[in-house]
Amino acid sequence: MTTLAETVQPADTSGDAGEEKTLAKNLKLFDVYAMSTGAMFSSGLFLLPGIAAAATGNSVFLAYFFAGFLIMPAMYCMAELSTAMPKAGGTYYFLDRAMGPLMGTIGGLGSWIAVVFKSAFALVGMGAYLGLYLDLPFSITAMVLAVAFGAVNIAGAKETTTLQRVLVTTLVAILVGFTLLGLKAALEKNGSLIVFDPNYGDFFRNGFVGFVSTIGLVFVSYAGLTKVASVAEEVQNPDRNIPLGMTLSLATATILYTLGTVVLIKILPGEALFGSLTPIADAGRVFMGDWPFDLGVILIVVAAIAAFASTGNAGIMSASRYPYAMAKDRLVPEKLAELGRFKTPTISILMTVAFMIAVIAIFDVASVAKLASAFQLLLFMLVCAAVMVMRESGISTYKPGFKVPLYPWMPIAGILIGFWLIIEMGTMAIAFTGMMVILCVVWYNFYASKRVDRRGAIFHVHERLGRNAYEGLEHELMTIINDRTQAQNLSYEAVIARSLVTDFRYGRYDFEQLSTLMATEGEARYDIDAETTRAVLASFEPHFRPISDGVRLTRYVDSRVKEPELFIFRFGPKARLEMALDDQDDVHTLMVLLSPDKPAGLDMRIAGHLAEIVQGEGFERRWLSAQSEAELNDVLVRDDHFLHVPVAQLPRLKAQLGKTVGELTGMGDVVVALIERGDKTMIATADNELMDGDVVALVGEPDDLMRLRRAPAHPSPEEE
Numbered sequence: 001m002t003t004l005a006e007t008v009q010p011a012d013t014s015g016d017a018g019e020e021k022t023l024a025k026n027l028k029l030f031d032v033y034a035m036s037t038g039a040m041f042s043s044g045l046f047l048l049p050g051i052a053a054a055a056t057g058n059s060v061f062l063a064y065f066f067a068g069f070l071i072m073p074a075m076y077c078m079a080e081l082s083t084a085m086p087k088a089g090g091t092y093y094f095l096d097r098a099m100g101p102l103m104g105t106i107g108g109l110g111s112w113i114a115v116v117f118k119s120a121f122a123l124v125g126m127g128a129y130l131g132l133y134l135d136l137p138f139s140i141t142a143m144v145l146a147v148a149f150g151a152v153n154i155a156g157a158k159e160t161t162t163l164q165r166v167l168v169t170t171l172v173a174i175l176v177g178f179t180l181l182g183l184k185a186a187l188e189k190n191g192s193l194i195v196f197d198p199n200y201g202d203f204f205r206n207g208f209v210g211f212v213s214t215i216g217l218v219f220v221s222y223a224g225l226t227k228v229a230s231v232a233e234e235v236q237n238p239d240r241n242i243p244l245g246m247t248l249s250l251a252t253a254t255i256l257y258t259l260g261t262v263v264l265i266k267i268l269p270g271e272a273l274f275g276s277l278t279p280i281a282d283a284g285r286v287f288m289g290d291w292p293f294d295l296g297v298i299l300i301v302v303a304a305i306a307a308f309a310s311t312g313n314a315g316i317m318s319a320s321r322y323p324y325a326m327a328k329d330r331l332v333p334e335k336l337a338e339l340g341r342f343k344t345p346t347i348s349i350l351m352t353v354a355f356m357i358a359v360i361a362i363f364d365v366a367s368v369a370k371l372a373s374a375f376q377l378l379l380f381m382l383v384c385a386a387v388m389v390m391r392e393s394g395i396s397t398y399k400p401g402f403k404v405p406l407y408p409w410m411p412i413a414g415i416l417i418g419f420w421l422i423i424e425m426g427t428m429a430i431a432f433t434g435m436m437v438i439l440c441v442v443w444y445n446f447y448a449s450k451r452v453d454r455r456g457a458i459f460h461v462h463e464r465l466g467r468n469a470y471e472g473l474e475h476e477l478m479t480i481i482n483d484r485t486q487a488q489n490l491s492y493e494a495v496i497a498r499s500l501v502t503d504f505r506y507g508r509y510d511f512e513q514l515s516t517l518m519a520t521e522g523e524a525r526y527d528i529d530a531e532t533t534r535a536v537l538a539s540f541e542p543h544f545r546p547i548s549d550g551v552r553l554t555r556y557v558d559s560r561v562k563e564p565e566l567f568i569f570r571f572g573p574k575a576r577l578e579m580a581l582d583d584q585d586d587v588h589t590l591m592v593l594l595s596p597d598k599p600a601g602l603d604m605r606i607a608g609h610l611a612e613i614v615q616g617e618g619f620e621r622r623w624l625s626a627q628s629e630a631e632l633n634d635v636l637v638r639d640d641h642f643l644h645v646p647v648a649q650l651p652r653l654k655a656q657l658g659k660t661v662g663e664l665t666g667m668g669d670v671v672v673a674l675i676e677r678g679d680k681t682m683i684a685t686a687d688n689e690l691m692d693g694d695v696v697a698l699v700g701e702p703d704d705l706m707r708l709r710r711a712p713a714h715p716s717p718e719e720e
Contacts, residue, residue, distance in 0.1 A: 002511075002642060008238070009246055010375055011251060014539050017224070022302070023032070026234060026236075027161055027231065027234045027235045027236060028235075028236055028239075028241065029240070029241045029244060029245050030165060030245075031164070031165070031227050031235075031245075031412050032235060032241050032242060032244075032245030032246070032249075033168075033245040033248050033249050033252075033318070033412070034161060034164040034165045034167075034168040034169075034474040035161060035164055035228045035231070035245075035314045035318075036224070036225050036226075036227065036228050036245055036246055036249035036250075036309075036311070037168050037171075037172065037249040037252055037253065037310075038164050038167055038168045038171070038224075038307075038310025038311060038314050039224025039225065039227045039228075039310070039311055039315065039318070040120075040221060040222055040223075040249070040311075041171055041175070041224055041253070041256075041307040041310065041311070041315040042122045042125060042307045042308045042310075042709060043665050044220070044221025044257065045175075045221070045256070045257060045260055045280060045281075045307070046125070046224070046278070046279075046280050046281075046304045046307060046308075047125065047278075048217070048218060048221060048274070049260075049261050049264050049273055049280075050273050050275065050276040050279045051208050051217070052064075052202070052214050052217055052261075053261070053264070053265060053270075053273050053274060054203070054205075054220050054273075054274035054275075055206060055210055055213065055214045055217065055246050055272075056201045056204060056206060056210050056211045056214040057200040057201045057202060057203065057204065057205025057206075057214075058196040058201075058203050058205070058265055059203050059205070059211050059212065059214075059377075060206050060261050060264075060265060060492075061258050061261040061265065062211070062258075063211060063214040063215045063217075063218050064218050064221070064254070064257040064258050064261055064474045065254065065257075065258045066272060066433045067215050067218045067219040067221065067222060067257075068098060068222060068250060068253065068254030068257065068258070069254075070215065070219060070417050070421075071219065071222040071225060071250065071672070072142070072410075073224075073249060073384060073404075073410045073411060073413045073414030073415045074226060074380035074383060074384060074417075074418070075225055075226060075246050075247075075403065076243070076402075076404045076410060076544050077383050077384045077386070077387045077404055077410070077411055077414055078090075078091075078094075078226040078229045078246075078383055078399045078571040079229075079242055079243040079246055079398070079402050079404075080387055080402055080403055080404045081094040081098075081383065081386060081387060081390070082228075082232040082238060082242045082243075082714065083238050083239045083242055083243065083400045083401035083402045084390070084398055084399060084400035084401070084600070085097060085601070086232035086233055086235060086238040087232060087233045087325065088231065088232070088233040088234070088321040088324055088328075088345075089108060089229065089230060089321055089324065089325025089326065090111070090226075090227075090229030090230030090231070090232060090318070090321065090322075090325075091107045091108070091111045091226075091229065091230070091322075091379050091382075091383060092104050092107045092108030092111060092227075092230075092322050092326055093325055094107070094229075094383060095107035095108075095379075095382055095383070095386055095419050096108070096329065096331075097390075098385075098386035098389045098390050099382075099385075099386060099389060100449065101329070101331060101444065101449075101452045102441065102444050102449075103382065103415060103445040104326070104329070104331065105331055105440050105441075105443060105448055106327070106382075106384060106437055106441070107379060107546060108322045108323070108325065108326045108331065108332075108688055109322070109326075109332075109439070109440045109443060110375050110378075110379065110436050110437070110440055111319075111322050112319050112322040112352070112371075112438075113321040113372065113375075113436060114372040114376050114379075114436075115160060115227065115315050115322075115374045115707075116315070116319050116352060116359060117313075117353055117363075117372040118223075118224075118315060118376075119311060119312050119314075119315025119316060119319065119360060119371070120142065120146070120312075120356045120359045120360050121125045121358060122151075122308045122309075122311035122315065123142040123145045123146055123274075123308065123312040123356070123360065124139065124142045124143065124310060124360060125304075125308045126141070126145060126304075126305055126308030126309055126577065127139065127140075127141035127142040128441050128613075130305065131656075135244070139360050139361065142360050143357045143360055145309070145312060145508060146312070146316070146353050146356045146357055146360070147353060147357075149309075149312055149313045149353075150316055150349055150350065150352070150353035152313065152467065153313075153316050153320065153344065153349045153424060153658045154318050154340060154342060154344055154346050154349050154350075155342055155344075161317075161549075163313060164310055164314060166315055167306045167309050167310040167313065168301070168306075168310055170306045171303050171306040171310060171637055172252065172256070174299050174300065174302065174303035174306075175256050175260065175303055176277040176298075177709070178260070178261045178263070178284065178299075178300065179256060179260050179263060182263030182266070182267060182283060183259065183262070183266075183285060185263075185267060185286070185287035186262070186263060186267055188267030189266070190266060191269070198267065198541075198600065199269055199270040200265065200270040201270070212424075214422055214428075216420075216421045216424035216425065217424075217592045218257075219377075219421055219493075220373040220376070220377075221252060221253075221257065223373060223376045223377075223380075224248070224291035224311060224314070224366065225244070225246060225249060225253070225314070226317075226380075226383075227314055227318040228242065228245065228246065228318070228574045229242070229679075230318040230321040230322060230325075231317060231318060231321055237599075238401065239401025239402060239598065239599045239600060240423065242402070243402040249382045249464075253377050258272045260280070260430050263283060264279050264280075264283050266335055267283045267286050268282060268286065279298050279299055280303075280304065280455055281297055281301065281304070284296050284297050284299075284300040285297055288300075291705055292583065300521040305660075309673065313522040316349065316352055316353065316356070318461060319352045319719075320345055320348040320349040320351075320352045321345065321348070321535070323336045323345075323348045323351065324336060324337055324345035324348040327348070329449040330448070331444070331447075331448040331451070331452065331454065332447075332448070335347055336348045337720070340447065361577065369594045371428060372431075372432070373425070373429070374422050374429035374430065374433045375432065375433045375436050375551050377418045377419065377421050377422050377425075378419045378422065378437075379434055380417075381415045381418035381419060382415065383414075384410075384414035384415045385411070385413070385415060387404055387407075387411045388408055388411050388412075389410075390509040391407065392536060399600040399601035400600055401598065401599050401600040401601075411643045414481040421425060458670070495565075495566050495606055496566065496636045497566075499567070499568055499636070500518075500521055500522065500565075500566075500567050500568070501568045501569075501570065501632050502517065502521075502567075502568070502569050502570070503570045503572070504569060504570065504571045504572060504575040505572040505574060505575060506572070506574045506575055507575055507576070508575075508576045508577075508578050509569075509571070509575065509576070509577055509578065510577075510578045510579060511542055511579055514567075514592070515533075515534065515537045515538075515571060516592070518533055518537065518567045518592065519531075519533040519534045519537075522565065522567075528565060531627045532560050532561075533594070535560065536556050536560055536561060536594055537556065537592075537594075538558065539558060540556075542592070542685070544579075544581055544590060546582065546583075547591075547607070547610060547611040547614050547615065548611075548614045548615050548620070549583075549586055549620070550586055550587055550588040550589060551587075551588070551589045551590075551591065551614050552581060552587055552591070553590075553591040553592075553593065553607060553610060554590075554591070554592055554593070554604045555595065555607060556592070556594050556595065557595050557596070557597050557603050558594070558595075558596070558597060559596065559597045561594045561595060561596045561597075563596060564593065564596070564602065564603070564606055565593075565594045565595075566591065566592070566606070567591070567592040567594075568589065568590075568591050568592075568593075568636075569589065569590045569591075569595075570588065570623075570632075571587070571589070571590075572590050573590055588624065589609065589623070593607065593610075612688040613635075613636060622635045627718070643697070643698040643699075643700075643705050643708075643709075644667070644696075644697050644698075645691060645694055645695070645696065645698070646693075646694070646695050646696075647692070647693075647694045647695070648692070648709065650691075650709065650711075651711065651712060651713040652666055652667075652708060652712070652714075653690065653696070654713065655713035655714060656690060657690055657691065657692055658689065658690065659689070659690055660686060660687055660688060660689050660690070661675075661684050661685065661686055661687070661688045661689075661690065662686030662687065664690070666711060666714075667708065668700065668704040668707060668708065669700050669704045670698050670699070670700035670704045671684075671698065671699050671700060671710050672684040672688075672696050672698060673695035673696075673697045673698065673699045674693040674696065675688055675694050675695075675696055675697075676688075676694065676696070676697075677691065677693070677694055678693075679697075684696070
């Protein structure tokens, strides 16, 4: 029997030569929340409520409330795709890999243009509020702000989101205060929050049709929620942080939008609200106007500035990732994929800022930004369709860490909602969307089509198109799985180091016997609950797939499994398998992998590494001739990641005899996996004491193992 290691933490590869081409993973849950939240609050609350109230009257707060629910299908579809494919470019990348590079071009260029227009509008709005205190034209102020936010984005995603955290924290704090004080003032003024001002007309001022139309009008207030998908590659633990961050952001926005508009219709008379372009400030003057130094109104102006600033800042960050991702795929000039000294797409950011400045100088930004909202709705529809394509493609490496609930009804609802809202936006919006699609198609046909040879997952959907399927997509998704799981999960070496290898020389064996052995030995040696092992193995029929001529592997993924466990059975020439296997007479090894369901794709990563080793040159000869546990481990674990050595030969370990494994210092990212003491072999735990004469099995990155070989007896202060 063979057993190896506990946990291996991946080595720090920040100095690797190839990393300058990879965006740094700096964004945490609060960064996701701040970016999503900041991208929503601008005109949606500080400008739009007056226009919306004029259209539907007292029911305006319900329009905002229902709009928050209508964004959920698009949000959850975006979350699923972001956890399956957390790559820069978001919508572009999802549409390209699902439907092919033509749709990717439409998604990428269209998203970039739409986000630039909306972000430019936010900066103009910020310039307007700053104009209350600065004697500068709105457009000049907006251009200066674009340059300033561009500089922050070039400095790094972490610096960008640090600013975003400050802006969003300020914004949400002030809006929460405004809402609570406003509800209190409204209750004192009206005696009730459920009695509405008759001056607003009927509850549905223009009937139910007017109410539905208003939902479409305010829906775009939530559109910024999904911008974070474009920076998914830079998010730590995307399986958790992206869907959770989006959900928390949507809850914040829906509550503040709904209760904030309740305050407006309770505090302001109808004629004052309907014509107001600064409704929050107007309401604040009513119940905070007597504060000293006009502090109440000043705080609202600060909140408005923070809202517009966070939208503009997040817009530049997300917009710049579209050309960056497209350049990596050669759909736009490859120069745009170059990273600067701060590991940010500097050229892409500069181009985005330059285009934004041109938009501010040339266009009526408010009008174009509203038209761009219709294109955003089209993208939402396509994202919902992309989820269905990826699910139905049957690609085994499509492993989202979060799945859309109520599939397929929620994606279908997202498509229908988007179609309905585009129709509601009118002829001009439809014409603008059509024009942008045509421009993207022209660019693809004249520039990109001759540079790419790639197809989307849609070619996997129907069996008759199977021969046209693009196999490169499956390999690419496997690479993404490796990237997603590497930082926070066991390495291949650690799983092999813990594996249980059984050598059968004689007898007949079926899967029931192997299951019993896995349950009993797993509990006895590794404290794996036997009943859990039996239940997992009984959950479905084993399907052993060949990973070489003589080796078969089956995988079980189950939430009851806490960490990956690998059971390996080697059969000698006089041992017989009584199982339905292809080329059964040639099979000499069965492997059973039990893996947790989180993070998604971990089982694929381990299986991929196993196949890599098993298919290597000379594996079968070395594997079948191995006679001991150490030899079996040497065959399965890559030589440069594994070290089997007496403690006496390593000065660093020899100097720490008598300490427990958990107390060892100066080990870097090397883990003590096994301890051999006399004729006894044990799994190393934190409580095992290192003794003279021990032989240890060490697992780690090659550089760390090499450093440990050469390390002096006592670690330096930096190593401590």
